[in-house]
Amino acid sequence: MSLPPEATIEDVKVRIRKSMRNPHIGKVEQAVLREGPRAFRLATLFEILNPGDSSHHHYTLRLDSIDKKKTGWFHKPEKSITLEANEPDEISRLYRFLTAHLAGTLSEASGDVRIISSAEYKKLENLLELLPNLASPDMVEILRGILPRISDAGSYAKDFSEALESSDPDTVEHLGVAARWVQHKREYERLVTLIDSGESREQAYQELLTQNPWMFGSEYSELLDRRTWTRDDNLDFMLRRTSDNYLEIIEIKTPFRDSLMLKDKSHGTYYPSSKLSPTIGQVIGYMEEIERSRDTIISKDGYDTLKVRARVIVGRDGDPSEQEALRNLNAHLHRIEVLTFDHLRRIAERVVNVFGVKESIVSHQSEVDEDIPF
Structure with a gap:
């Protein structure tokens, strides 16, 4: 390659991109690693x-050396390399090597290195030989x-999958349950904190619950990825029930801490507060609009909104x-149920406890409302 x-x-970058002969090129990213005055080195990731x-297959990394002289730009193929x-996966291996170097874990190493020094790698080999003799x-x-020492685990998702595929099915199942329990427990703790x-x-609650619809309980089988069902309404969530679809x-x-139910002292009865009543009215409006649009929703989307029910969490x-x-109040409402955020927390707690955990992750297990469906 030569240029005037x-x-x-930038012209050099374009020439490098065009020099790739593979016709199936997707995204291309480039970076200048060394810039002049005469010697240039560029990295191009294809x-x-x-x-x-046209789905992703793999990446190719090219490191090109370019000389800039009075007569033009000249490529030096003998000093270029392709990974x-x-x-x-040569690129990932190089990345892991450089990451270990930058982290300082190779500072005392000499000779051949496999992310750790050869001597340490020999210890690892010895440990692998001992593993079959160890108790579980x-x-x-x-x-x-x-x-806890594995970082950037997302880069090794394929390696994790391959390792698990060759493992005992029962072990994989137990690991899966444990991993899901840890993940659910962390998300549950986020909910409690909020x-x-x-x-x-x-x-804040909508984002958390969108990421973790299991917090609503096992009576729901699916969180629908849609909020707008009629022209003027924008629902928080629409879920499919497990029992009847x-x-x-x-x-x-x-x-909020304000009372949801206020007492009428003259009659000794309770009535919905000014914060609860508008919410119930809002949901009634949603239900009416959706039922009026039932035929349109069925024909366009295939969802039947017959006798749609609603829950309010407040x-x-x-x-x-x-x-x-x-x-x-819930006993007298028709197809509407009002739950508090304490109800929601207890439902989420029960889901977490399903994963084989014998001890409750909260201290007040006796507070669980037995009427909460799960």
Whole structure:
């Protein structure tokens, strides 16, 4: 490759991109590693696509050396190199090597290096030879020490999958349950933190629940990826029920501390507060609009909104008399149920505890409302 002296480094980049002969090129990214005054070195990362469906196949990394002289720009092929992220994945191996170097873990190493020094690698080989003779609890302890030290795990997803594919099915199942429990527990703790902090932004709860629809309970089989069902409405959530496949609206508010049910002292009865009543009215409006649009929704989307039900999640529990009053209100509402954020927390707790955990992850297990469906 040669270019006239008036060419720029951008012209050189273009020439490198055009020099790739593979016709199945996707995204191309470039970086100047060394810039002049005479010697230039550029890195070009080519995405290679599958010929059939143009999906991602692998990456190719080219490191090119270019000289800039008075007579022009000249490519130096003897000082250029190409790495493939295919079989084997040379790019990932180089990345891991450089990451280990920058982290300082290779500072005392000499000779051949496999992310760790050859001497340390020999110790690892010896450990692998001993593993078949170790009891399973000992292997778990070794795993306990290894996992916290693995960083950037997303880069090794394929390697994790291959390792698990060759493992005992029961072991894979137990690991899957444990991993899901840890993930659910962390998300549950996020929910508890939001509720206890009195977070007043509905969006914070919507984002958390969108990422973790299991918190609504096992009576729902699917969170539909759609919020607009009629022209003027924008629902928080629409879920499919597990038992009958019908749809159910869930409207999220905030866990304010104000009472949801107020007492009429002259009659000794309770009635919905000014914060609860508008929310119920809002949901009734949603239900009416969706039912009026049932035929259109069925014909266009294939969802049947017949007798759609709704849940409102709002406020906190209140004292025992207020909780009883709310339960009584729910008994008289038609196809609408009002739950507090404490109800939601207890439902999510039950889901977490399903994963074989004997001890409750909260201290007040006795507070669980047995009427909460799950």
